[in-house]
Amino acid sequence: MEIEIKIPNVGESVQEAVLVEWYKKDGDTIQKDAPLFVVETDKVTLEIVAEASGVLKIRVSQGETVAIGTVVGIIDTEAAPAYPSKPALPKEEEEMPRVPPEVIEAPTPAVVSPEKAPLEPPPSEIRQIIPPSVRRLVAEKNIDITAVTGTGPGNRITKGDVLLYLEQAQTAVQVRGPAPPETRETPVSKPEISLEPVSPERQDISRKPMSPIRQRIASRLVEAKQNTAMLTTFNEIDMTRTMNIRTQFKETFREKYGVSLGFMSFFIKACVETLEEFPEINAFIDGKEIVYHHYHHIGVAISADRGLVVPVIRNAEGLSFAQLEQAIVDYVDKIKNNRLELADLEGGTFTISNGGVFGSLLSTPILNIPQSGILGMHKIEKRPVVVDNEIKIRPMMYVALTYDHRIVDGREAVTFLVRIKEIIENPERIMMEI
Secondary structure, rough: OOOEEEOOOOOOOOOOEEEEEEEOOOOOOOOOEEEEEEEEEOOEEEEEEEEOOOOEEEEEOOOOOEEOOOOOEEEEOOOOOOOOOOOOOOOOOOOOOOOHHHHHHOOOOOOOOOOOOOOOOOOHHHHOOOOOOHHHHHHHHOOHHHHHHOOOHHOOOHHHHHHHHHHHHHHHHHHHOOOHHHHHHOOOOOOOOOOOOOOOOHHOOOOOOHHHHHHHHHHHHHHHHHHHHEEEEEEEEHHHHHHHHHHHHHHHHHHOOOOOOOOOHHHHHHHHHHHHHHHHHHHHEEEEEEOOOOOOOOEEEEEEEEEOOOOOOOHHHHHHHHHHHHHHHHHHHHHHHOOHHHHHHOOOOEEEEHHHHHHHOOOOOOOOOOOOEEEOOOOEEEEEEOOOEEEEEEEEEEEEEEEEEOOOOHHHHHHHHHHHHHHHHHHHHHHHHO
């Protein structure tokens, strides 16, 4: 029986997808539930698994854009994998006495006789795994390809690897300089590497199409800039008490709930409480009306290999610290395994983005439309601050609130950040719900 492999329907608004990568090759034997390929739409990246065991027949190559519902492959469940027959042993080996299993000793390194030593792969096979652009550059610069470390898939050598090798070689020559006359040795006859800068007419460029997710991100960001009156206000938070509480209970928290206690759950709790006081920041404009949300679906921006995604933690007002942290861990796991669904990204009312995990000290986040507010967290850095008329070193974090000035006034935005600051600097308030 043959089972069709189709591009799944991931949402009403999604009409096509890119088949990013096949994990298997045409004719491979696959097992049920084994990952087959990855598809990417303008909103999500999904990993598709096999519905049954059998032999894979690929109908659509990776990299192609296809409509939802397209048959991209077939699983032949009745085809049996073909295994090569066992080669016959040479006559002299057949006649060799067999050693009983009970007297077999620890194996010693095998010695391969010269006449039976394995041959190195011919140059034609090596060239097959090197892109043409890399081969041209290697030939042009007279580079010993065996000296270049590959960083591509399967340790393949990319053009970037060759350029990095040239740059490092040039730097080494500049640092060492010419050897003194008395220490110079006879140069070894090796191909010389030209270290002269590449002329403008010889400089290469490369192009690749934007992924659907990257196109969607670009479109949404431009739309936010053009259709909202974005403004950003800043404040700074002394993280001392929150960090002390986290350090004090981190191990106990992990032992009890199985997840780590991070800073994000503190900020989600603080935002939920403060959004109750400033409902416009949890609302959006629809034509000439303001739509207020009486719930808090908090989006948490997470950076993935293919772009930034913002999965939504629904009804965050009713979740505990442990439930919030578990929700984040679950989303990170979904993203890593390409299992994030379109429903995971929809319905957010407010967003939190933490650029601090990448070392950002300050930024102005862009709204995730149609939302009216986004909070930006940043790097925690020890700085001298004045506390009770004394200069002390404290772990400080800059925070930013970008808001839609059409619906949120400056006073509300500034006060919102002040409330966040007060809660994080006194986290006992949210723990005691006061």
